[in-house]
Amino acid sequence: MDELQMHRIGIIMRPEPGNEMEVEGVLNPAAIRGPDGDLYLFPRLVAKGNYSRIGIAKVIFDEKGEPVGIKRLGIVLEPEAEYEKRPEGGGCEDPRITYFEPIQQYIMTYTAFSSKGPRVALAISKDLLHWERLGLADFADYKLITFNDVYNKDACIFPRSMTSPHGDTSMVMLHRPLFPGTTPEDIMCDPQDRRIRDHHECIWISYSDLMLNGTKAEHLQEFESNSPLALPEAAWEKIKIGAGTPPVMSQHGWLMVYHGVHQTLPVNNEPHHLVYSAGLMILDKDHPDKIRYRSTSPVLKPELLEERVGIVQSVVFPTGIDRRDDLGTPNRFDIYYGMADNCIGVARLDIPDNITLF
Template identity: 25%
Template sequence: MSQDSLIFTPDDVDLARSPLRRSLSVPTYVLGAFNPGMTRLPNGNLLLMVRVAEALSEPVEDDHVRAIRWTPAGYVLDDHPLAGVNMSDPRQFDVGGGNYRMLALTSLSWLLPVEITPDGRGIVAIHYDKAIEPAAPYQCYGVEDARITRIGDRWYMTTCSVAPERHSTTLHVSEDGLNYRLLGIVLDHQNKDMILFEGLVGGKFLALTRPLGEVYFAYPHDSEWMGGPSINLAQSPDALHWKPLDQPFLRPRKGATSSMKLGGGSQPILTPDGWLMIYHGVETRQKVGIYRSFWALLDRDEPWRVLRLEDKEPLLEANAALTAPIAQQLYLPTEVVFTTGIADAGDHYVVASGEADLACRITHIPKARFA
């Protein structure tokens, strides 16, 4: 039986210590503190790398809506004329007038390292001095959704970096799991869920990827698969230069609970039975959709071979009881659980997720659940 709790919420963020405070004086609030990458530190504690989405308290001023942007000189506000702007989604707004759909964000995301107890039930320290904020033009609209993998004596953290020029995947590395340095862009197309396997395969780094596009092509009518965003694999000699594998990997399957799109969740970890990965599937529903977590077991030596795929019975679903005490902070009617990390804890796994795009959830899942 799984055990759930919220470990970190927007109320736990001290915005007086936000990196934005150095150059932005207007009032802000935490739209969400969620989607935490997770790893175990050398001292045995767990580290959550929490995405803090910081938003303007008053985004509309006169006849303009404002967005936060990083520059080398500090954070600034950009004014967009309200005429033609669609603000129905509190996370973003559509800017009209171009040949393509253009979005601006109502918040800017940065990453906050939160050290928690080995069982994931208590907070040890919040490391504001080690927060990760935009540091380059390709991150001027924020750094999002960290995923952390330890390989040998080094920690590798992928993040999504947002800018007008590209929506890219960036790589940070650490020698202690807590202090990270940015190595730059590793994938320059929109790819929301790049996650490294926790170990080399055939002497090479292996990663889950999930490139997005505007057009998908149909499978034959009698195929078991459905077109749409799916999970691919890529390999690299150095974690910087990546070659996609030719064969398809996890694709939306007809009859599955959530087949609108698939994407990576936790870092794949090696078990006696093969590589265990938790991923998310989305069911079409209203604006955001319903996000659930599923799992798959992959061959130890050939991870592109799927030994077991559990895509009908969810491993995790959104739990409204968890967010009930902070329900007034919910900004969308969402049913979202977005798994982002896993750690071995003996007879069970500690699993980290984002809950309702609002807070950080910890779940204890017995290993017997994956038998």
Template identity: 30%
Template sequence: MTYTAWDLHTPRLCLATSTDLVHWEKRGPPLFPDFMDVECTPEGRTQIRHGHTKSGAIFPERDADGKYIMIFGDAFLCVAESEDLIRWRARPFNHHFATGVHPWENRLLEPGPAPIKTRDGRWILVYNVATTGAPGYGGDQYSISQMLIDLDRVSEGPLARLERPSVIVSTQNERVGQVNQVVFCEGMVQFRGRWFLYYGQGDSELGVATADVQQ
């Protein structure tokens, strides 16, 4: 399990393991304490930041080179690789996986749940986005979208992504909360022929969105 540790100043991506999903062991210090990336501020400016890492989504299978791959970050989507799921090496920021291409994702991208494998062997990554402002979206508004990935060609970036977000701010508790204008996914499961996507609403409450499993 990847999780984010926060000391009230800098979030840092960490790792824990469990054999029963009840008792968890933290595995060492933060994964990438010296990572350097670029942040886009709500005002649309860019700035370099040090040691700021969040939200890792790990592919549950090895790639063609025998490595496990993680997509992480909350500005651009970056890449790390591992041989044992414990020790991870982040590729440099300038070798990032993806950044925003649509106006509604021009401030940040951040991975959500672990990628889901499709019938043809590709992968769907559900991810969070934020915008500095776009037609139909307020400044710093968050949405949830999806992209298609070839695990064996991660260095080439996404194969495709949705033209519009799959989940947007639409209810009062998403418009107003601890942080306004936010929907934010982190967990997804399949149960009895349906997908259940669990997401934060205004950083205050938890919602769920459902979709039928395609046969």
């Protein structure tokens, strides 16, 4: 299983020449099937000054069912709420979208970038075109950690409700808090053999109590039972890991493609830099806080020129996933990912029947 690799299909979206809204890149899209069965991407569109909007585009397939391009359809979110704006601009960034079955609506998690820094925000929609903001995620405190004061991003929702550690029927979210002093840039200054501390550089799992809140949308952003899910382990993810694609059910459990960060060693007097790669994680189908499988090596790493050179060098950043039920191949997953923070690629991931689970 560790030899499993994604197979690149191609570059699906590049910045549109002359489009001021995309002058600093198109990247990190959500991917979701709409009510019409078509696949839609929700790319982050970056204008001058790192001003980010969330667009919508329809994916175009060839006669064999391979994704080959997109048709731009407009903008669905741009910085308007106070928690999305800052004096020099603002940001609605890096969306993930899930169809949440209990309320029969789509839920978008995205990074709202204000003067207070990045925070997780949520919005809901019935048709993918019109979105209602729910506000920032509101986290209960964890031990001595006041979560609402911590930078947070890379959030995604499971498509169905599950039972929390307290026995409540809940909506479940993965996210990546960034505690002070633990950004990749901070960690690059530390020794190579630095100890990974609990609660840092990792993916967290949190629960929103549906029994308490019902299915009223205004309460879905309230989360409790916060706890770390996974810490960095392998060399390719030593600095930090974060949630990538929203979890999708596979025959082995909840499948998620996540990102890991490591730093290169200086070569020929050139400074070291960060490298973002992708790995695979499978969570238990009934207990998502239990990891059943995890990559020991990347399933995708920066190799193409477009992945190595761009707005930020050496980045593959998975955020969108499409299980190819439409082709009758439920073990095939198309992964949409950001390439060096400048364009969007798509790669194919085939999951074998036999996997050794933990």
